[in-house]
Amino acid sequence: MSLEYIGLKGIRGPIIFLEGSDGIGYEDVVEIRLENNELRHGRVIEITGDIVAVEVFEGTDGMMLKDVHTKFLGHPLKMGLSKEVLGRTFNGVGHPIDGLGPIFSNQRLDLNGEAINPVSRKYPKNFIETGISAIDTLTTLIRGQKLPIFTSTGLTHNELAVEIVKHAKIAEKEHEKFCIVFAAMGVKHDVAQYFKSQFEQAHVMDRVSMFINTASEPIVERILAPRAALTTAEYLAFYEDYHVLVIMTDMTSYCEALREFSSSKGEIPGRKGYPGYMYSDLSSLYERAGMIEGKIGSVTQIPILTMPNNDMTHPIPDLTGYITEGQIVLDPELKQRNIFPPINVLPSLSRLMKDGIGKDFTRHDHGIVSDQLLAAYAKYKEVTSLSQVIGEDELSDNDQSFLLFGKLFEQHFLNQGETSRRLGESLDLGWDLLSILPPEQLTRLSKEQISTYLHKDKALLRFNLLENNQIERILGKN
Structure with a gap:
């Protein structure tokens, strides 16, 4: 049953207030008709006694307290939704x-989603191949996982x-x-056009459903955009049996909109002005990833967020890290050296990786080459710091080999x-890189693994090192 009211009690930013309302539910859809017969839309965001706060999607510009007809639709x-959402832009x-x-739909779903019973969740195990070596080998993305990308202003996260x-x-x-749901929030018009043109040029648009909210559009839409995208992903996964990868950028824009919206409601701010319920709000998005017993499909998330001042302790990456299962960190120093993608593999982590790689999932040697690559790269970072103090010429032969490996x-x-x-x-490239290190320095590998997987001559040829006069000494081939 729909209810209609005339007049408003107050207007504050994008929110209108009504008094004396009854029988109205939280999140109910609202139609608002102005004096000039213009129709706007909104949703109930707060009910206190008989006072109802309604968030207006199109904003409250030109709206007066009198002669405003508000109709509550009761849902x-x-x-x-249908399979026609693939290849479309919203x-x-x-x-x-x-x-x-x-869209000619055969199903209508609530944008807020439905909570997944924890008992019904399937543990994620199979992996998704991204084509990016640093991700696939060292921070493997598992089907049903939520793995954010932490970036900062000026980095190539859009290109990634x-x-x-x-x-x-x-x-x-x-x-x-397999399909992809892509949500862009608070982006510039040229960035939105970049995404769409790149997908079309690569001929992948037929498996992508895009949700675009530009910076000039209302913040209300920015808050709803990831929910619409995730609702679409849930439909494709649990009704049409797709494995869905959801990419959401930029979650910082979403959180800024959440802060602005919270301020307009007069709520007491939390850390750095963000609402105290931001953890719960982000959880309501991130926890919509997963797999369900008895269902074929899955929802996997890659949220991208820009860390203000490249600070990982900022509330947005801090809370995201608590909720999600790891992170992929982009590094400004690597970007300055024209390395793409500029992924810093040492602080990057995939907590579900160990259960989704190996003989039955990827390749039997995946785990050991990943462990040794990370250990060797960490040693390279130590040697680099040492060389800045004493100079490269004073390094030992072993340290010189790690310096070469890292580069x-x-x-x-x-x-x-x-x-x-x-x-x-x-994985083969990883083994070739490890082959240029002295075998006794490969502490994560057994002698049998070293003799099986390492081929020094092949590595020297692959990286054009045979003509380097220092290689014989550095690699210990006397």
Whole structure:
């Protein structure tokens, strides 16, 4: 049953207040008709006694207290869905903006989603191949996982997101249905156009559903955009049996909108002005990733967030780290050296990786090469710090070999440009890089593994090191 009221009690920012209302539910959809017959939309965000606060999607500009007709429709905001959402572009509220007409839906779902019973969750194990060596080999993305990318202003996170969309796949299982839901929040118009043009040029738009909220559009849409995207992903996963990868950028823009919205409601601010419930709010988004017993599909999330001042202790990355299962960290220093993608593998982590790699999932040697690569790169960082104090010429032969390894690792393994690599290629490249180190320094490998996987002559040839006069001494080949 719909209820209609005339007049308002107050207006504050994008929020209107009504008094004396009854029988209204939280999150109910509202139609607001102005004196000039203009129709706007909103949703109930707070009920205190008989005072109802309504968030107006289109804003409250030109709205007066009198002669405003408010109609409560008696249900939460829903979105019509079908497989036709693939290849389409929507705004933050889920309305098509690509000029291709409405979606002919066979299902309408609540944008807020439905809580997944923890008992019904399946533990994520199978992996998703992104084509990025640093991710696939060292911070493997597992199907059903939520793995954020921590970046900062000026880094190439948009380009990285595009590469993942273009090359991500369910490894070695082409018969399984795989698609991507991409949500951009608070982006500039040229960035929105960049995403769309890149997907079209790569001919992957037919497996992508895009949700675009630009910086000039209402913050209300920015708050709803990830919810619309995740509702679409849940439909494709749990009704159409797709494995869905959801990429959301930029979660910092979302949290800024949340802070502005909280301030307009007059709420007491928390740390750095963000609302005290931001942890719960982010959880309501991130926890919509996962797999359900009895369902074929899955929802995997890669939220991208820009760390203010590159500070990982800022509330946004701090809270995100508590909720999610790891992080991929982009490094400004690597970006300055023209390395793409500029992933700093040492602070990066995938907590579910150990259960989704190995013989039955990726390749039997995945775990050991990953461990040894990280250990060797950490040693390279130590040697680099030492060389800045005493100079490279004073380093021991072993330290010189790690210095060489680190430089080659960054230039050949991390730096891959727009080229996609299969997981097998990345693992083979990792073994070749380890082959240039003295065997006694490979403390994570057994003698049998060293003799099986390391091929020094092949590595020297691959990295064009045979003509280097120092190589014989550094590698101990006397």
